[in-house]
Amino acid sequence: MPEPTGVASDMGVPTRMARAGAYLGLAALAAVTLFPLLWMASIALMSAPQAAAGTPPLWPQHPTLANIINVISQQHIGTYFFNSLVVATATTVLSVLVAGSAGYALAHVGFRGRRVVSGLMVFGVLIPTQALVLPLFEMFREVHLVNHYAALVLPVAANPVGILLVQAYMRGIPAEILDAARIDGASEWRIFRSVAVPLMAPILAAVSVLVFVVSWNEFMWPMIAMQQENMQTLPVALAAIDREHYQNIGLMAAAATITMLPMVCVFVASQRYYLRSVIAGSLTG
Amino acid sequence: MATVEIEHVDKVRPGGQAVLHDVSCAARDGELLAVVGPSGCGKSTLLRLVAGLESVTVGVIRIGGCVVNDLPPQRRDVAMVFQSHALYPHMTVYENLAFGLRVRGTARRETDRRVRQVGARLGLEAMLERYPRELSGGQRQRTALGRAMLRDAAVFLLDEPLSSLDVPLRAEMRRELAELHRSLGTTMIYVTHDQSEALSLGQRMVVLAGGRVQQIDTPVDVYRRPANRFVAGFVGWPPMNFLRAESLADMVGAPAGEAGVEYGVRPECFAAQPGGPDDVQFTGRIERIESQGGEWYLELALRCGRVLVRLRLEQALTVGEPLRLWVRRADLHTFDATTGQRVESSGR
Ligand SMILES: Nc1ncnc2c1ncn2[C@@H]1O[C@H](COP(=O)(O)OP(=O)(O)OP(=O)(O)O)[C@@H](O)[C@H]1O
Ligand SMILES: [Mg+2]
Numbered sequence: 001m002p003e004p005t006g007v008a009s010d011m012g013v014p015t016r017m018a019r020a021g022a023y024l025g026l027a028a029l030a031a032v033t034l035f036p037l038l039w040m041a042s043i044a045l046m047s048a049p050q051a052a053a054g055t056p057p058l059w060p061q062h063p064t065l066a067n068i069i070n071v072i073s074q075q076h077i078g079t080y081f082f083n084s085l086v087v088a089t090a091t092t093v094l095s096v097l098v099a100g101s102a103g104y105a106l107a108h109v110g111f112r113g114r115r116v117v118s119g120l121m122v123f124g125v126l127i128p129t130q131a132l133v134l135p136l137f138e139m140f141r142e143v144h145l146v147n148h149y150a151a152l153v154l155p156v157a158a159n160p161v162g163i164l165l166v167q168a169y170m171r172g173i174p175a176e177i178l179d180a181a182r183i184d185g186a187s188e189w190r191i192f193r194s195v196a197v198p199l200m201a202p203i204l205a206a207v208s209v210l211v212f213v214v215s216w217n218e219f220m221w222p223m224i225a226m227q228q229e230n231m232q233t234l235p236v237a238l239a240a241i242d243r244e245h246y247q248n249i250g251l252m253a254a255a256a257t258i259t260m261l262p263m264v265c266v267f268v269a270s271q272r273y274y275l276r277s278v279i280a281g282s283l284t285g
Numbered sequence: 286m287a288t289v290e291i292e293h294v295d296k297v298r299p300g301g302q303a304v305l306h307d308v309s310c311a312a313r314d315g316e317l318l319a320v321v322g323p324s325g326c327g328k329s330t331l332l333r334l335v336a337g338l339e340s341v342t343v344g345v346i347r348i349g350g351c352v353v354n355d356l357p358p359q360r361r362d363v364a365m366v367f368q369s370h371a372l373y374p375h376m377t378v379y380e381n382l383a384f385g386l387r388v389r390g391t392a393r394r395e396t397d398r399r400v401r402q403v404g405a406r407l408g409l410e411a412m413l414e415r416y417p418r419e420l421s422g423g424q425r426q427r428t429a430l431g432r433a434m435l436r437d438a439a440v441f442l443l444d445e446p447l448s449s450l451d452v453p454l455r456a457e458m459r460r461e462l463a464e465l466h467r468s469l470g471t472t473m474i475y476v477t478h479d480q481s482e483a484l485s486l487g488q489r490m491v492v493l494a495g496g497r498v499q500q501i502d503t504p505v506d507v508y509r510r511p512a513n514r515f516v517a518g519f520v521g522w523p524p525m526n527f528l529r530a531e532s533l534a535d536m537v538g539a540p541a542g543e544a545g546v547e548y549g550v551r552p553e554c555f556a557a558q559p560g561g562p563d564d565v566q567f568t569g570r571i572e573r574i575e576s577q578g579g580e581w582y583l584e585l586a587l588r589c590g591r592v593l594v595r596l597r598l599e600q601a602l603t604v605g606e607p608l609r610l611w612v613r614r615a616d617l618h619t620f621d622a623t624t625g626q627r628v629e630s631s632g633r
Contacts, residue, residue: 176371179338182358183365184385184436194384198375 037260043253044068051250067254071241075251077258079230080237084216085262087152087233091215092208094157099207102158103166104196108178118167124160129221137224151225152233156215162207169203170196209270213263234259287349287362287439287472288314289335294344296330296496304330305496308344312440317466317473319487319504321480323519327496328476329368332442335474337361349439364436368444370429372417378404378424379413382431403431423454430462434469441473447482459486480520484508492516510618514625517549517618523582525549525618526592546628549618552582552595555610564611567592571606585610 039058043051044067046060051067071077105111106118132155140151177199181191197204222233232240241255289312296305304327312318320328333339335346337358346353353361372381379400386396404410407427417425426446433441446462447455463486466473477483483490484504492499492507492515500512511517517525528548559566569585569592576582583594585608594610602608619628 174369174371176367176369177373179333179336179358180365180367180371180373180432181384181388182338183336183363184388184432185359186384186388187359190388194388195373195375 040253040260041257043250044257046250048248048250051253052247056249067250068258071251071254071258075237075241075255076230077234077237077255080232080234081258083149083226083231084234084259086149087222088212088215088262090149090153091156092212094153095159095162095211096204096208098158099162099166100197100200100204101192102163103203104170104192104200106163106167107170107173108175108196118164121160121164121167125164133221133224136221140225147226147228147231149231152215152218152222155221156211156218159207159211162211165207165210166200166203170200173199205270209266212266216263288312288347289318289440289472289474290345290347291331291335292345292347294331294334294346295342296327296334296339297342303496305334308493308496308498310491310498310501312472312474315470315472317463317475317486317488319483319490320474320476320493321483321487321490321520322478322493322499324478326493328478328493329444331493332365332444332474332476335361335440336363336365336442361440362438363440363442364433364438365442366429366433366444366446368446368448370417370425370449372425372428372432374417377414377416378409378420378428381417381428382413382435385432385436399435403434406434407431422449422451423458426450426458430465434465439472441469441471443473443475445477446475448478462486481522484520492519494519510627511549512627514547514549514620517620517627521551523552523593523595525551527620528587528590528592529622545622547620547622549620550592550612550616552593554612554616555594555596556612557596557598557610559611560613563614565614565617567610567612569608569610571602571604571608574602574604583608 039056042058042060043056045063045065046056047062047064047066050057050061106114106121136155137146140146140148145151145154173196178191178195181195186194217235218233219235219239223236223239226232226236238255238259242252245251291311292309294305294308295303297303308327308331310318310320320331322328330339334341335348337353337356337360341354348361348363373384376384382400382403383396386399391399400413401410404413407430409424409427409431412420412424412428417428420428426449430446433443443462447458450458459482462475475483475486477486484507487504489501489503490507491501492512494515500507500516502510502512507516507520511520511525514527518527526549528550555567556564567585567587569587571583572586572591573584574581579597581594581596581598581602583596583602585592585594596610620626621628
């Protein structure tokens with residue numbers, strides 16, 4: 001293809017070559033990221049002797065579900081999976097509710113002390129979980145919520161990161177859209193429900209993915225707050241399985257694969273929300 | 286239908302910035318009141334106060350005779366078209382139009398009928414299923430207007446509704462707005478920074494500058510008898526010429542001897558022939574000529590300063606030639622040079 005001048009590519013129109021290069025690079029990156037995960041899944045399907053080899057091969061010779069069945073039937077992984085699912089789902093629902101309403105209020109409702117609250121949120125982000133573990137444990141023991149799902153859900157329900165994300169996003173939504181709804185006669189609650197929430201949908205989706213993933217992977221606090229074995233979450237249980245069966249690589253890989261599976265589903269399901277611009281076209285200029 | 290009365294309103298922003306100072310004006314029942322002023326003079330703020338989106342610092346606002354200072358926008362019975370249109374981006378045109386009706390619990394069939402009726406009236410039938418981002422500027426503007434029409438309010442507030450449109454479309458929409466006002470008969474407050482829009486649309490107009498009311502009058506009266514130097518220079522295009530009293534030497538027959546005044550003459554008030562015995566005569570040299578259709582735009586150099594002249598004239602003109610022009614005494618405006626206030630000549 002003749003290229004008359006350099007202008008076309010200078011103007012930001014990628015040539016075919018450049019595009020192919022970009023895709024190649026992305027493919028390489030994806031391969032590097034996915035390789036260990038796929039290998040892990042592959043090991044989970046291997047027979048015990050094959051998996052026990054010094055370095056397990058890349059592909060199972062005789063694929064078997066033995067490890068998976070073992071992990072489910074012998075290790076109660078179903079219970080832990082259920083615990084994790086309840087905790088992560090409840091945390092996500094609660095923190096999206098809190099982040100959505102608090103972020104909206106901080107961005108668009110004028111109330112006394114709004115700045116102070118915003119500042120406290122930033123402060124909240126800066127506190128490491130480790131510093132909170134002891135006081136939290138004391139608190140929850142006091143109210144008899146140790147070994148209770150609430151112990152894992154409540155501390156993260158008001159998630160400062162989520163609130164700040166929603167606030168920043170909502171600041172980009174012009175207040176005049178909400179004013180228009182006021183003029184239309186909508187109550188403040190109706191405005192929140194019918195105008196603000198649909199406009200917030202993309203950031204709420206992002207926050208829910210973030211919270212779900214963080215909650216699912218949380219290790220330290222669940223380990224301390226859930227001392228009863230049947231209340232443990234997957235990562236904690238996984239660590240226990242690792243300690244007990246460190247020779248049984250296939251079993252460990254099966255448990256890890258099951259732990260990882262929901263994350264993959266969440267990412268695939270939420271992908272399409274990321275690159276959506278909702279406010280395009282509502283305003284002039 | 287309702288009157289809107291704004292009485293001695295001050296608005297100070299939370300930061301301490303004073304935006305409006307002692308603003309008083311009123312829109313009569315069914316009147317189209319144009320509010321005009323330069324950018325940043327507080328026009329949008331004034332509308333937002335009437336709508337209840339912001340609260341007054343001092344003063345009283347009455348709609349239909351009732352003090353509404355403490356009523357939220359939902360209960361003021363006003364419709365508003367925003368400067369930015371502010372359509373709901375996640376709703377189709379249909380949903381944008383229907384939202385207000387749905388909120389107020391109108392029956393589905395009735396909502397549908399009225400939305401389609403207004404949509405048809407504004408030429409939006411084919412757009413009803415589109416989202417705001419898929420509309421042209423003019424279509425968005427119509428949607429915003431339609432949303433306000435469906436509000437069925439006693440008062441219509443319009444904040445520069447035409448500012449985002451191109452010139453031909455603006456002229457067309459201006460006609461449509463005038464027609465709309467005639468057929469609805471609603472009280473309207475129309476904000477614009479374009480003085481020609483205010484002159485052509487308003488039954489009366491309020492000139493605002495620096496957060497203060499400069500003049501309230503019919504467009505004809507604002508044009509003929511501007512209350513001060515600011516209004517004189519702001520209303521009318523091309524703008525009025527101002528001459529210091531010292532330039533009296535250039536004028537024959539001007540009211541003599543008044544020190545500390547400034548004279549103003551509109552470019553279109555010059556004539557090539559004297560029209561009456563007490564006309565004021567100007568003599569100057571032609572500096573620049575521009576022909577626009579059948580009209581000439583001249584820059585005439587007087588002994589102290591230049592004036593812009595708009596003249597309808599058959600004869601050819603040449604740069605550098607001297608020219609004598611006449612202005613009717615009534616078209617010579619006089620302003621106090623220090624306060625800028627209009628000085629009524631004793632002759633009237
Ligand atoms: N949200 C705001 N925060 C702080 N100051 C504001 C805000 N909105 C307006 N102002 C200030 O108030 C003054 C009046 O603003 P306003 O929007 O009423 O002007 P306007 O006459 O509508 O101007 P324009 O013709 O540009 O729309 C301006 O000086 C502006 O800087
Ligand atoms: Mg404005």
